[in-house]
Amino acid sequence: MKKMFALMLALAMMLACTAAFAEDDVITLKVAHIGPTTGAAALYGQATRNGAELAAQEINEMGGKYRIEMINEDDEHNVEKAINAYNAALDAGAQMIVGNTTSKPCEAVGAQAMIDRVFMITPSASSEAAIGMDGNGDDSVDNVFQVCFTDPNQGAASAQYIAGHALGKKIAIIYNNADVYSTGIRDTFVKEAAALDLEIVSETTFTDETTDFTVQVADAQNNGAEIVFLPMYYTPASMILQTAAAKEYKPVFFGVDGMDGILDVEGFDTSLAEGVMLLTPFVATGTDEKTVNFVTKYQAAYGVKPIQFAADAYDAVYILVAAAEKAGITAEMTEKGDEGTAEICEALIAAMTEIQVEGLTGTMTWEASGRVTKTPLAATIVNGEYVFEN
Amino acid sequence: MTKAKRKRLILNLVTFALVIAAYIILQSMIAGKSISRSLRGQLVPICAWIVMAVSLNLVIGFSGELSLGHAGFMSVGAYTGAVVSGWLLHAQNMQDTTLRLVLALAAGGVMAGVAGVLIGIPVLRLRGDYLAIVTLAFGEIIRSLVNVLYIGTAEGRLHLSFLNKEMPEGVQMLVDGAKGAVKIKPIATFTAGFVLILITLVVVLNLVNSRAGRAIQATRDNRIAAESMGVPVTKYKMMAFVTAAVLAGMAGALYGLNSSTVVPTQFTFNQSINVLVFVVLGGLGNVLGSVISATFLTVLPEMLREFSDYRMLVYAVVLILVMIFTNNPTIRAFADRLFAPLKQLFRGKKQAGGDAK
Incomplete structure (x- = not known):
């Protein structure tokens, strides 16, 4: 019986092979x-x-x-x-x-x-x-x-998304002026925002060494921004979210792909990131x-x-x-x-x-x-x- | 001719012969299309690393000072070379690649030499390990500086700015901050690399075997004795250090002009240590050793590609094994016996030549 089975298996394999060759x-x-x-x-x-x-x-x-x-x-x-x-x-x-x-x-x-x-x-x-x-x-x-x-393209895409989904008209930007990624996105965002009739009410900068964002967040808050655009990596973004929470300032925070990873920042209270939006082409929890x-x-x-x-x-x-x-x-x-x-x-x-x-x-x-x-x-x-x- | 002199002459001749033979073999392989793309792509980097190792050996092996910022000089050379070559092409419309390469290499060498002088003047007057500390800092400073350096060319002029990009309209960027040197037209060739190695060998071997070279080695062996004999220590240490810096700058220019882009992160502290490993493995004060070990250690990681992710692990093991084997007395004695007939042959020939004279 076993032999028979082996023979049949061999035959099947040969057939499969010839099929593949065909x-x-x-x-x-x-x-x-x-x-x-x-x-x-x-x-x-x-x-x-x-x-x-x-x-x-x-x-x-x-x-x-x-x-x-x-x-x-x-x-x-x-x-x-x-x-x-x-x-x-x-x-x-x-x-x-x-x-x-x-x-x-x-x-x-x-x-x-x-x-x-x-x-x-x-x-x-x-x-x-x-x-x-x-x-x-x-x-x-x-x-x-x-x-x-492309990096700069994300700026334009962000502006289009904000305008297209009517998230708000008054926008504040906080960006890292010592970083190509951040400035590149900011430049195209500003250009596209002007074309789309979005109003930029506050624009403040920081550098890699900045650890205190009180000034930047206060400027956005005082100018009544409904959306704060954060073209940066997740580390400074997490500090900005903390500062805003302390000031009880709750606009829509909008980030780009550098924001991906904010939930894994050590010592960061992830509840502060609730409602934060970010431009990303893929999330693992997608349901399609x-x-x-x-x-x-x-x-x-x-x-x-x-x-x-x-x-x-x-x-x-x-x-x-x-x-x-x-x-x-x-x-x-x-x-x-x-x-x-x-x-x-x-x-x-x-x-x-x-x-x-x-x-x-x-x-x-x-x-x-x-x-x-x-x-x-x-x-x-x-x-x-x-x-x-x- | 004394025995020591003859031995040195033979060793130097062997060094040149090996380099020239390697060049001829590789060139004929290229002509015959029997060379793999992988090896061919590595030829220019190998040349650059050989020059780096030999020049560092001049500082560490012959003048006895530890330099941990050799990659910094390479970086100065690479950026200068990229800027000069780009400026000559875009602003002066110089199409002759050979001339452009030569000018870029020369400029790279000069700039690195200037940096070498600036560092050497205060530091080489001191005793102790100050050079190691300062060169280490120099490498890091250069890396931070080029991170915020913007150079562009427009209408025949060079525009330079730090931190912010204030450039006129229609500028052709040559160095773009953190993005590094961009849009380099790769013009480095294997032949240029080979010529640079020959120049390096001629300079280093001649310097080492000259009156100045003996003074340099004397300051290494016993500073006090050398000083008491009237040898100006700082002067000779400067000579070795600046020569090494110039050569490293030229190697950097060659290296930079071999690729379309150069980034500051390529010339980190790790890269300096890498060159130091070449020198130590090849033997302090052994020029031929530096040439061989730089070649071997550049090619090795590529030969280990089949180990994929475990490549660097195997690399480390090979490195340790080489260290052990080259320093094991039994193995050395065995190698000596193995090469004894060959040496005898050489000695016999030389003696015959000497007698005829």
Whole structure:
């Protein structure tokens, strides 16, 4: 009986094999993920690696026209290592890149990939320079596309969200004038707010060393701001919330993606963050089918809750497949080495501006510069959890 | 020719021969397209790190002062190189990459040299570990300064500002605060790196084997004895320190011009220690050792990529093993025996040459 069973199993396997061989139009894309999986920024790199791997698994299980073979290289969030990682990935046969996770390495690798003609989609490098924009409207890199918003873009998106949802008209801004991220977002926010007829009643600054925000909060309060816009990381934001609570000042606090993590600040009373809104493309507590599926699978595979970076990378792989389908990448292209990689790059660049992808982080389309267009989503903190407002 | 002199000459010749041979082999590999992309991408950084290690060895190994801010000089060189190259391209429209590279390297060296003089004058007059402390601080100060430094070029002029970005319209940013040096056109080549290594070796080996070099080593071995013989200690220590700073600045310019961007965080205290590890592993006062260990320790982490996340763990273990093995008397004796016939051969030849004379 056992023998019989074994024989049948073997037969079944052979059948399965021949069936697989029959599908000769399956094309395998070699995709390299490059990000800091060790070092100080490892949290982000591991998240993007996991997210990309999960997406690749799903795509391979679904069994469409394209299969994904992931290659993973570590860049340690270091420019020199990033170039090494990129070269190692190409040596391993990578045809396109999901990466780099962080801005500076992405900028360095993007410039090199531009010369080599290798297509890149970065899940989370948010600086403008990562896609080759230099602030003067010059776009020197055409082969790098983003999944996340650029830093300055978040300012415009925040203003649009506030105006679109009629959260209030009188706005106060507190920002860090010694930080590129903070000033970049503030500049575009002010520009967009003027266009949208929002009134900025108070504008105050601080630096990395500031630990007392009484002046800034008082200025916002005295000018009767209904909304306080906080383009900054979560540490100063937590101090501002404490100061406001002490003054019994209760406007709507509106933050950007740097605010993500405020609930985990040590010694911070999370009840103070109740009602705080922040611009973020993804929250793990989302209830739509896609998010639930992703979060469940991610937790089962890696034992932790996915962060925004993981969702971005997950989307990046699906975007690659969508672009490959649109571009009609052929098996022949994938077998021609460097020349084929360059052909794939050109085809994908052309396809990127024509596709629309519905991902975890929203419905996305792209400009030729590599910048993504998607509806900004804002989460509100309710009972110590991020919740999407609909 | 005395025995010590001959031995030194052979060692120096071997150093040059090895570097030149490595260059020829690698160049022919590039020409034959038989080189991996990964190795090819590392060639220029390896050249820069070799120059860094050899120049630091001049300070630590030969003049006996501990410098913990060598990456600071590299950073000065890298930023200067990026600014000079960018300015020449955008403002002067100089398209000749070789000339631009040479000028950028020279400027990087000069700026780092100036920084070296400024630090050296007060500190090298003191006795004790002050140089270590001050160079450590220097590295950190430079890093903080470039974090708030904005340099742009518009209409042929350079615009410089600290803290806030007051730049005219249509400016081409060269250094953009915390974003570092941006939009660098990578112009560094392996050949340039090779030439820089040769220059470094010629300068360092000649300095060390000259009258001044003997004075430098005398101040290291016994300061009081050297002073009593009339050797001006500060002068010779300055000579070694500033030479090392200039070379490090040139290495920095080469390194910076190899990539499209340079950030302040690349030149931290850790990077200085990294160079120190190259020097210590190669042997204090051993130039060839510095060359080999800088190459080996730059390539090693890349060769360990297959260990993925455990790479740096393996790296540390390899480092410890190398330290143990190169200092184990039994193994050294074994290596000596192994190379004895080769040495005999050299000695025989040299003696024959000497007799003919």
